[in-house]
Amino acid sequence: MSTPLSPLFTDLYQLTMLAGYLRWGLHEQEATFDLYFRRSPFGGSYAVWAGLESALDYLTQLRFEDEHLAYLRNLQLFDEAFLAYLQSWRFSGEVIAFPEGSVVFPNEPLLTVRAPLGEAQLVETALLNLLNFQTLIATKAARAFLSASGSPHGGSVVEFGARRAQGPNGALLAARAAFIGGATGTSNVEAGQRFGIPVVGTHAHAWVEAFPSEIAAFRAYADAFPDDSTLLIDTFDTLKSGLPNAITVAHELAGRGHALRGVRLDSGDLAYLSRRAREMLDGAGLENVKIVASNDLDEFVIDSVIREGGRIDVYGVGTRLATGGGEGGGALGGVYKLVQLGSTPKMKLTADRAKSTVPGRKRVWRARDEAGTALLDVVSLEGERPQKGQLVTDPANPLNRTRLPERCTLESARRVVLEAGKRTEPASPLSELQAYAASELRRLPEGTTRLLNPHVYRVALSEGLQSLRARMIAELEADAPGA
Amino acid sequence: MSTPLSPLFTDLYQLTMLAGYLRWGLHEQEATFDLYFRRSPFGGSYAVWAGLESALDYLTQLRFEDEHLAYLRNLQLFDEAFLAYLQSWRFSGEVIAFPEGSVVFPNEPLLTVRAPLGEAQLVETALLNLLNFQTLIATKAARAFLSASGSPHGGSVVEFGARRAQGPNGALLAARAAFIGGATGTSNVEAGQRFGIPVVGTHAHAWVEAFPSEIAAFRAYADAFPDDSTLLIDTFDTLKSGLPNAITVAHELAGRGHALRGVRLDSGDLAYLSRRAREMLDGAGLENVKIVASNDLDEFVIDSVIREGGRIDVYGVGTRLATGGGEGGGALGGVYKLVQLGSTPKMKLTADRAKSTVPGRKRVWRARDEAGTALLDVVSLEGERPQKGQLVTDPANPLNRTRLPERCTLESARRVVLEAGKRTEPASPLSELQAYAASELRRLPEGTTRLLNPHVYRVALSEGLQSLRARMIAELEADAPGA
Known part of the structure; x- marks a missing residue:
């Protein structure tokens, strides 16, 4: 992390005990x-x-500056000898x-x-905070990664959870930990900048609504990003509208020497829709167009999609990866004794x-x-x-x-x-x-x-x-x- | 928050859509x-x-600086016209x-x-991240606060979750939101400094283990903080050791013109132990000594303790408050359409x-x-x-x-x-x-x-x-x- 954690990021009792030990x-x-x-x-x-x-950064950078000592002095709990000790604390x-x-x-x-x-x-x-949370998320990512990669038609996992994560920093550390656990990318641009994680993305429904029609929206996006377009195909009807329109645009792109990267499913029966989408894409000679899916995924959903023959190449996992939500999740109960x-x-x-x-x-x-x-x-x-x-x-x-x-x-x-x-x-x-x-x-x-x-x-x-x-x-x- | 959020704290697709709109x-x-x-x-x-x-701070402070533009340029997704537009983005x-x-x-x-x-x-x-998370935690705090305050022997709620929160910033924002929802204090010193929330604390088991005996540890703590001591009484045996020792120290403090603030229960049957502790404290003329409790609390546990006649004055709620863990929690599914x-x-x-x-x-x-x-x-x-x-x-x-x-x-x-x-x-x-x-x-x-x-x-x-x-x-x- 670029900014050191505050030395005040601790429970009050750590400081009172420390004053007592002194x-x-x-x-x-x-x-x-x-x-x-x-x-x-x-x-x-x-x-x-x-x-x-993160823990080592914290331990090696921890210093009490004047603003921290001034706040502690104001609490009227600590004497000057203790504050002087903190000033040289390393x-x-x-x-x-x-x-x-x-x-x-x-x-x-x-x-x-x-x-x-x-x-x-x-x-x-701080040690518990940093290690409990990142270990929780890396574990969740590993579970999703193992589910996704464990079959001939397996896929990869990317982290999409910034909007539901617990605070901006929670989102950043989640992206970092998810990458360690096996996610291959993140939608979070700051995590890309800070940690060098590949950033990935598609577009939202709002993009489609901003144009007169779905195909106009797809053409406009593909034109702006001719080699990096993944089109969201569920705004109206995935199989009847989104996919045929995406296939049309893919052929248009191919005619200009580019290639559609992928389509994204975001609702409905992902196992069924991905099988049908794969057939339709392959039937149109678009074997290289990837199928991306999102929508309340976790390791269990991924496993079930694969068991039902789903053909998803990239699983975008959001809330449950960035927060470790779900059964037995939300927090790792690490202790320090x-x-x-x-x-x-x-x-x-x-x-x-x-x-x-x-x-x-x-x-x-x-x-x-x-x-x-x-x-x-x-x-x-x-x-x-x-x-x-x-x-x-x-x-x-x-x-x-x-x-x-x-x-x-x-x-x-x-x-x-x-x-x-x-x-x-x-x-x-x-x-x-x-x-x-x-x-x-x-x-x-x-x-x-x-x-x-x-x-x-x-x-x-x-x-x-x-x-x-x-x-x-x-x-x-x-x-x-x-x- | 003191540091503005990075403009890169966003999903990649927001930036690609924006480039497309432009x-x-x-x-x-x-x-x-x-x-x-x-x-x-x-x-x-x-x-x-x-x-x-937090959301208004974000909206009014958002600027793209050179380092952000340099990172985006390196992605080789965006043209210079777009980067120039971002530079003046407000x-x-x-x-x-x-x-x-x-x-x-x-x-x-x-x-x-x-x-x-x-x-x-x-x-x-960023709006979804900030508002989803803080609304989740304020709601959890309100639920705990209403459970705790809803009886003649009700108590208050303080937030103790920093070590299990989702990242340091998650812990800080959780402390802020918990305070809005009704928590009266936090153990998180940085949250006290940043948001002016009252900071509270007791001591850990390690303090007791650092002294030759429990009573020596209590005396040492009370001596260091004669008007601010809450003693953790479950290291050996809550009713047979911790509480009698705390009562001894309370009388010693009183003899010197000070007052023991409280005792903390951290394990066992909190309803039963708090009733017995109240009786023993009252019997020793220590009606003003508060009973603090912690240990995997949430609104449901608090409610059950109160229904069983528990006599807890302060509920220290940790993991489930700082992360909104538990049934139906962990994330609020807010959307932006x-x-x-x-x-x-x-x-x-x-x-x-x-x-x-x-x-x-x-x-x-x-x-x-x-x-x-x-x-x-x-x-x-x-x-x-x-x-x-x-x-x-x-x-x-x-x-x-x-x-x-x-x-x-x-x-x-x-x-x-x-x-x-x-x-x-x-x-x-x-x-x-x-x-x-x-x-x-x-x-x-x-x-x-x-x-x-x-x-x-x-x-x-x-x-x-x-x-x-x-x-x-x-x-x-x-x-x-x-x-």
């Missing part, structure tokens, strides 16, 4: 926080990790994270911040023990078979290396244990992306993140990306981590009131 | 577009109209709208743009006639009884004044007709907010918009704001508008292919 001299204690989610969105079993670049910590575009799962730490408590605490709100302070692992017990945090500093390993297919992820203590054959444990239920296969490779799944507050490597082009996500999606066990009742990919705790957690639960329960 | 000399034709929605969000029957100020039109904070209904024009076609077309995407070009009314017929647009330039009237209660809204032709006793027609189904009551006053519901591109009045303070929304919510027919199966408030077309529409439908059907 007052009690705790702000420089080294703290470790893990960011993770507990449930995959959209009823799926995975997520596509996105937003990391993020100086370490961040370890999955590479952006990774396929990730519930209950594994996706990003770990290790920094003085006063720094690690302040950044919680303290797991270690100095050398002491920390954990928060909850009444529902399955939601208790996992203490300590950790590593995440991805086990793969010989073909490179991911088998399961293991979360271990920082200094521990899980051994093949070791029993590993479901973090949500210790009854579920599994043995790490004898034949697998264990790769370290995360890397240090920020060291002493500085980036360890330059930002990758967005197209590389998209390619990486696509390749990781292909290396999942069969059924993991299925829309309904997917295979549940396993995330497990190593022996060392499981023992630490069990011991701490026992200690906390012994100390608990009423125990 | 090429064909149609860009200066006067066009009228209506913005409206077809279905109220969240299964309700109304919406609270918000985002107008919005010079008229905007008529409901005042921000109004209670509004499906199928009535909420905002009308009358401007040269080239101007009115370009702004569609061409209704007149020059002096010719325009309409788009759809296969489902109920979704056909309503042509022509219009006025919106709100009929009220003697007590000021709104009875129904009537949409008329611009020059028409509906008469009492007149038969008015449901825009979605002409079988539903009703007679305008003999005893009612008809007030013009919208006003001109932009004239020749300039604001007709200064922006109102946000607190006035909030007060206006609250007063309008009180002036609705009984049952209109009910959560389940609400009374459906009627929006009807006047005789003149209904005749125009019926005539145009007949004409378009006669012209239609295959008719």
Whole structure:
């Protein structure tokens, strides 16, 4: 993003806690926080990790300027010592994270911040905001992309949601995340400018209404954009009017050495209309004219259109992609939890023990078979290396244990992306993140990306981590009131 | 908003259409577009109209700078004549709208743009984005506010959703819209700075874990903020540990001439815990200590807590308020449709006639009884004044007709907010918009704001508008292919 986020983009309690830590001299204690989610969105079993670049930009650019301090002073909550501390506040910590575009799962730490408590605490709100939202949208895009591309007559997905997105910036970040998840373009011109995403578009019904007839409107558009016209064919009647008129204009364009790019369906039965449109276009020698469709699409609608033999080349997905709307969507419930302070692992017990945090500093390993297919992820203590054959444990239920296969490779799944507050490597082009996500999606066990009742990919705790957690639960329960 | 939106924050097709209009000399034709929605969000029957100020800022500030033109030039879609036109592009039109904070209904024009076609077309995407999202969130806030305030032991609502909102800007605009809808504060400090919304907060579990014991953590926080402390009491056990410790600290504060502000519940059975907490606090002479609650709240949970005798003073509503998540939420489907070009009314017929647009330039009237209660809204032709006793027609189904009551006053519901591109009045303070929304919510027919199966408030077309529409439908059907 071109403009840095405001340091005031945080919850008030981050600042009051920070002032309190400073007052009690705790702000420089080294703290470790893990960011993770507990449930995959959209009823799926995975997520596509996105937003990391935005998060790193935020962490490396965060500064308190005079206007921010002046506002905080006016709140009459903070003393001058605290405001002076903020003036020199910089993020100086370490961040370890999955590479952006990774396929990730519930209950594994996706990003770990290790920094003085006063720094690690302040950044919680913005990190969660940036990563929750973009991961949600990249996941939605991946689901649509997999639905659209999974057949001989598959198509591509483009993001059309700016008008229904949650604020202008929500629309921009949605376009970015959707591209990582597999969308090949966006209608949002600013997203094109900022992120280099290909911009795409057709025309609206208003264009047709501005001319005396549909064919006059089509001719006028094709004349203005002889090599870039996609004509919206449902203003009057898709098959009886729009398509014959588009075919006429396509032939006229061809006669002048140009080619109609496509037609767009925006209402009605898309499976049926696209089959008929394909037949009519092919019958007119227009095999290269693409069929674009829009109208409340998502991964489920795309899947159903394809199952019914629909012949859509480009799916324009709007509202549900830009907002992650629909069943189990709208927000990813990522959290950011303290797991270690100095050398002491920390954990928060909850009444529902399955939601208790996992203490300590950790590593995440991805086990793969010989073909490179991911088998399961293991979360271990920082200094521990899980051994093949070791029993590993479901973090949500210790009854579920599994043995790490004898034949697998264990790769370290995360890397240090920020060291002493500085980036360890330059930002990758967005197209590389998209390619990486696509390749990781292909290396999942069969059924993991299925829309309904997917295979549940396993995330497990190593022996060392499981023992630490069990011991701490026992200690906390012994100390608990009423125990 | 402090930074103007980019002129590139638009769908590509707005720019290609605009280039086409320019090429064909149609860009200066006067066009009228209506913005409206077809279905109220969240299964309700109304919406609270918000985002107008953001929309007016956008319209009055929109300029193409060199960087924008350079990007567009690089797309190799546009000629220099078009880029020169954009360079001098200004919005010079008229905007008529409901005042921000109004209670509004499906199928009535909420905002009308009358401007040269080239101007009115370009702004569609941003207007829809700003108004759809803020109206969605203000409506969600109003629903939570009405649930929370509707009982002797009612409470207030504060917005806590920054970490789950859709992007940083989504969070800011959500805080603004939530305030209009009735939230009394936000945890988002930047929203406080930008919009003057009161900022509120407590502390997190991490604070408690950073100290040797819960009581030490409470003492440290209370010492740092002796008059502004709300203590989170569920880290170990709400009733057995958190609350007794908070009571101890409250007494210690009182001994030093200060007062504990509140305690926060964040898990468990909020109705039960809040009743018990109230009893224990009152029993300790701490009647003024407030009970704050958070944890996946929305209007339905608040309603159920209150029905079960819960004693919560402040509801911190996060994800579902900041994103409008939940049933029927996530996005408001507002649309922006061409209704007149020059002096010719325009309409788009759809296969489902109920979704056909309503042509022509219009006025919106709100009929009220003697007590000021709104009875129904009537949409008329611009020059028409509906008469009492007149038969008015449901825009979605002409079988539903009703007679305008003999005893009612008809007030013009919208006003001109932009004239020749300039604001007709200064922006109102946000607190006035909030007060206006609250007063309008009180002036609705009984049952209109009910959560389940609400009374459906009627929006009807006047005789003149209904005749125009019926005539145009007949004409378009006669012209239609295959008719």
